[in-house]
Amino acid sequence: MQTPASLDQLIEALRCLPGVGPKSATRMAYHLLQRDRKGANTLASALDTALQVVSHCQLCNTFSEQPICPMCASGARDSSTLCVVEMPTDMMMMEQTHAFQGMYFVLMGRLSPLDGIGPKEIHLEKLLKRAQDGLVKEVILATNYTVEGEATAHYVSELLSKHGVKITRIARGMPMGGEIEHVDAGTLAQAMMERRGL
Amino acid sequence: MQTPASLDQLIEALRCLPGVGPKSATRMAYHLLQRDRKGANTLASALDTALQVVSHCQLCNTFSEQPICPMCASGARDSSTLCVVEMPTDMMMMEQTHAFQGMYFVLMGRLSPLDGIGPKEIHLEKLLKRAQDGLVKEVILATNYTVEGEATAHYVSELLSKHGVKITRIARGMPMGGEIEHVDAGTLAQAMMERRGL
Known part of the structure; x- marks a missing residue:
């Protein structure tokens, strides 16, 4: 049997998502077409909008819709x-x-x-x-x-x-609430080596 | 700090995919915007196309671009x-x-x-x-x-x-190549109950 070409293309396109292989992509495509066409529509337009308006802050390089993001611009x-x-x-x-x-x-x-x-x-x-x-x-x-x-x-x-x-x-060492008995050896060794005066 | 609104909307929209929670959706959105804008574009248009052309076969109810799918129509x-x-x-x-x-x-x-x-x-x-x-x-x-x-x-x-x-x-029982030692008890019990004459 043949899968419709447009369905194949959708499955292939979903595989650009990180951590999505052929099986998940198939399941996602079926779900979208069968149970959530409204969601699929919203997703398509959210992708279009984000691709158009989201860029990087010229100062801090994070995602931003403005040339300088609100945090960098705040002063x-x-x-x-x-x-x-x-x-x-x-x-x-x-x-x-x-x-x-x-x-x-x-x-x-x-x-x-x-x-x-x-x-x-x-x-x-x-x-x-x-x-x-x-x-x-x-x-x-x-x-x-x-x-x-x-x-x-x-x-x-x-x-x-x-x-x-x-x-x-930033410092390395024991996590807050960490118990020596349960922390991993590498962390404990680092915490020992980088001990500081009180 | 604020996330840009269009990025928030994209993350929210990605959550319509089965098995995708807030953390995966965030990772997917970052990946698409940062490393695979072409893939995101392809995905948006594949969604649009599939939503427009994929429907269900009138006979067998599978996904099909035609009113009757090729298999049902083959004769x-x-x-x-x-x-x-x-x-x-x-x-x-x-x-x-x-x-x-x-x-x-x-x-x-x-x-x-x-x-x-x-x-x-x-x-x-x-x-x-x-x-x-x-x-x-x-x-x-x-x-x-x-x-x-x-x-x-x-x-x-x-x-x-x-x-x-x-x-x-369809029949229930031991899988092909199944070993009694390793099969689960439920399957084995069924295979015993539904044994057939040779």
Whole structure:
């Protein structure tokens, strides 16, 4: 039996979504056509709109509908510290802590040569220019403590230190509420090595 | 910080996909806008096209771009047997076996009152009409052997037997290559109860 061509094309198109293989794509296409045509319609137009209006903030590089995003434009933030994060979600998490009043720079990814993501894809040129605006005194690297996040932090710190920018990295150690018995050995070892005076 | 409204709308729209919660939807939206704008564009137009041209075959109820799907229209199939399956994927699997030459009826779902899928949603009126076209001699129920598939088979068989249609169900038992040691107890019990003479 043949699947209608337009259905095949829809299934193929859904596979551009991360984590969606042939089976999920088929299930999604059936669901949309069978049970949620209204949702499918909304999705198609949301995609069109977002593609048209969403771009990147010229300063912090996050997603924005304006050339400068509301946070960078607000003038209420401390321009002397610049926090470098991987993704907009990381920036949101950081904001929820209320522990940081400075500016952000969002790499929109992490160095990952296997996925074809090199220095150019994470906008390091733009970061270098941003860090040298004359106001930034300290760049705080808040990439993840994963292998890729660590490599990214290392690379960025090499790059910026050449230009005389002060660089710091968020601390490593035991999580809040963490119990020594249950924390992983790597974290505990780091927490021991990086112990600090009281 | 605020997420741009169009990005929020895209994330919300992606949640209409089955199995996609807020976190996956956010990841998908970022991926599409950051790394695969071409794919997003293709997806938007594939959705539009499919919504416009894909409908249901008047005979077998599967997805089709024509009023009668190519298989039903072919005339090469045996009109005296009608195999009832849950989804088009089930029909494809059945076709791959080359064990069945008759016609199909695709319910496009299974009875599942908790998900709001009752007799009307699985097109039982259409099936009843289809089974009484004068040519169909036997209706083979090939719904899944899950709780919902079984309930659906039971409901359909009650409905059709009232109208004097002959009804059969695909066999239950050990899978091909199945080892008694590793098969689950339920399957083994069924295989024992439904043993047949040689």
